[in-house]
Amino acid sequence: MLQNENQNTPIFSPLYQQIKNLLLQSLSNGEWNAGDMIPSEVELSARYKVSQGTVRKAIDELASENLLVRRQGRGTFVGTHQESDIRFRFLSMKASSGERIITHSHVVSVEVMAAPDGIREHLGLTKQDLVSEITRILSFNGKPTVLEKIYLPTEMFPDVSVAKLSSYKGTLYGWFESEYNLRMIRAVEKIRAVKDSEAAINLMVVDESEALLFVERISYTYADKPVEVRHGWYMTADYYYQNELI
Amino acid sequence: MLQNENQNTPIFSPLYQQIKNLLLQSLSNGEWNAGDMIPSEVELSARYKVSQGTVRKAIDELASENLLVRRQGRGTFVGTHQESDIRFRFLSMKASSGERIITHSHVVSVEVMAAPDGIREHLGLTKQDLVSEITRILSFNGKPTVLEKIYLPTEMFPDVSVAKLSSYKGTLYGWFESEYNLRMIRAVEKIRAVKDSEAAINLMVVDESEALLFVERISYTYADKPVEVRHGWYMTADYYYQNELI
DNA sequence: CAGTGGTCTAGACCACTGG
């Protein structure tokens, strides 16, 4: 049905790729939202007039990218940052002692400003565009450990306020989903070591000469659209950043 | 054939998982070595008396873990660190300027010693076991940027020497494969920011107060056996550590 | 051209979940 039956067609991509793209569309245009169950494999194979195996392969790929989550016997669901199991997928910090990290967020301020140079380009904004800068301090097990400055395009994220942020229980990415129906699916981080006394003072580091991890993160939603820039200064005395290479 | 046909069998795992384990065995026992082509799907399905689709699923999983590499029209090959395309799979550094990084390694020393405490446990060694400590400096585009101390169990890696290391062209992991037939398939890194003046001096950092990235890496070969501990001090003024979250 | 992996189908049966 979707297949390129006539051999003159110049472009060609496997059927399951075409299905994958259609599913991706339904995800990004809001037909299915975070946490929703999507139609069953048999329904989808009827809808697209392909075999169940082909739908499976499309779903398999999306599941491996964490966009969908398969649950045997129940169905296939849209991935969400509100699920406890993947709640900390984007938090790479571990405790040196091995203990579980209890995170607490203290929102210091929200400020609307013209997008600073380094931020503007990453978000594809113009000089006229505004961003909201969220400043917050993350405490791990009661100890202030991370200072974050989060930049969001004001147009996409209107009415951000300290009050709203403070009252929400859960991760910021969970909040983006429930408040703006915007889901982050990918992020890239650049990590450096810095000696930043201003950040250190904010984190109440007594010894101002302590080195900090500086992390610049750019987060993307569907169609690889960048929607968040996040700057983080991490104290790594008691916690470290963990990365797995495969 | 492999299937648990009688329903009393207590343990059960899918056929393709069993096949995957058999393939894993052939990889770890040296039946197929790094870079080799493994038998074709039809051969394997005949050998294990299962359908080609079942073999495919087993191979697919191993390919997604980078243990095998599929090449259409040619065959399926054992992954290797000597391939140019995955040569730098375990090097996460990027240049701030975006330029390609040309790496040069200068081996400073090789020293055999009793395994230090922090190393011994990670490698599962006893107090009697020896390790070889390789000290080297990596330069990126001509500039000394990383100081590394690499700890290898002497029993598994006999006769490491500055001369041998210096004469090998390629990555250390490529050398492990060709010299010891030992392939790293996974690694975990712990990253911190430190202010380490000894390392800084070795890297010829003039300003001794510069912060460095300290990376502790543990590398694993088949069957999740840890075989290397690596400590690295990274200057991140011109280069940064990049990480992708998905 | 023969051999390899890649796609697609149709159908059977299993394992798990929830009502």
Next chain:
DNA sequence: CAGTGGTCTAGACCACTGC
């Protein structure tokens, strides 16, 4: 129990590679 995803098969055909 009905409905979901998970496994497995057999077979057809396609796309790519190297000789």
